[in-house]
Amino acid sequence: MELILSLAIGVLIASGVYLVLRPRTFQVIIGLSIISYGVNLFILAMGRLRVGAPPIIEHGAVNAADYADPVPQALVLTAIVIGFAMTALFLVVLLAARGFSGNDHVDGRGN
Numbered sequence: 603m604e605l606i607l608s609l610a611i612g613v614l615i616a617s618g619v620y621l622v623l624r625p626r627t628f629q630v631i632i633g634l635s636i637i638s639y640g641v642n643l644f645i646l647a648m649g650r651l652r653v654g655a656p657p658i659i660e661h662g663a664v665n666a667a668d669y670a671d672p673v674p675q676a677l678v679l680t681a682i683v684i685g686f687a688m689t690a691l692f693l694v695v696l697l698a699a700r701g702f703s704g705n706d707h708v709d710g711r712g713n
Contacts, residue, residue: 614640638685649674
């Protein structure tokens, strides 16, 4: 399972980097979004997601290994919301820049 997860993270990051290096602005935005998905998956994997573990600690003897860690899940949820807002902002800036320059190349000089 760890191999599949690490391959998925690697494919997301590699395809995101490939799209970030493309000349068109929309491809750069999609590449940044894909990189953020890969980083979110990495953070969630490092948080040791446990299936079937109770999220709330009860009174009595506490063994921290028996419970799920809510911090990585909260960080990923916050990153998803912020990433969605930044993507929407980038798309509005892209449309405005395309309206002013007439093309959507990153450097402003395109065919």
